[in-house]
Amino acid sequence: MIGGRQQKQRLSRTKAQGARRGRSAWSGAVVLALSLSFPEREAAANAQVPRDLGPTTATVISARQNYSAGTIVIFSENRTLDLVVSDNRAIRYRIGVGRDGFRWSGVVKVGRKAEWPEWRPPAEMKTRVPGLPELVPAGPFNPMGARGIYLYRGSADTLYRIHGTNEQSTVGEFASSGCFRMSNADVIDLYKRVKVGATVVVE
Numbered sequence: 001m002i003g004g005r006q007q008k009q010r011l012s013r014t015k016a017q018g019a020r021r022g023r024s025a026w027s028g029a030v031v032l033a034l035s036l037s038f039p040e041r042e043a044a045a046n047a048q049v050p051r052d053l054g055p056t057t058a059t060v061i062s063a064r065q066n067y068s069a070g071t072i073v074i075f076s077e078n079r080t081l082d083l084v085v086s087d088n089r090a091i092r093y094r095i096g097v098g099r100d101g102f103r104w105s106g107v108v109k110v111g112r113k114a115e116w117p118e119w120r121p122p123a124e125m126k127t128r129v130p131g132l133p134e135l136v137p138a139g140p141f142n143p144m145g146a147r148g149i150y151l152y153r154g155s156a157d158t159l160y161r162i163h164g165t166n167e168q169s170t171v172g173e174f175a176s177s178g179c180f181r182m183s184n185a186d187v188i189d190l191y192k193r194v195k196v197g198a199t200v201v202v203e
Helices: 002-034 044-048 123-128 184-193
Strands: 059-062 072-075 080-086 089-094 106-115 147-153 156-163 174-176 199-202
Touching: 080 184, 089 184, 106 156, 147 184, 156 184
Parallel strands: 072 199
Antiparallel strands: 059 089, 072 080, 080 089, 106 147, 106 199, 147 156
């Protein structure tokens, strides 16, 4: 009987160690893919846990605007995003943009918005980095952060997003696979101001 209990205890320890190794390997794959570090989380309810939303970089700038109010203009080389608010004013935010080989330009629109969005790695990304999860639920460990603004071309999802981050150090850097990263504080502010259907110009 004693031997049986000892065997069960050893088996339990082995299973626990295996589970920890699995979590570490999964986290490592994500770090390799995105330079992000997020562990498996338990449930979307954790989105209500207080957290540091990062710094606010929003600045009102005075300059002649070539776009109508409500338009988002992204300057990839400068790593800034402007939300036009009038003919001569815009709100400017610091952002992270695509690394070499992943930057793009064009005119798209806001197709939809989501608070504490889930993240599903695109098929192309999963091909590049085997082992990525099918789904990361909403919450503080999700690489999309507090808000997601989904960019569409016509009725088609481009798979690019303006979103928050769980890796604040990448904001202001050439770091993503083509999406635009903001501090969670900034993306929450932008989310409240921008409307579905708004034009997004990526320069």
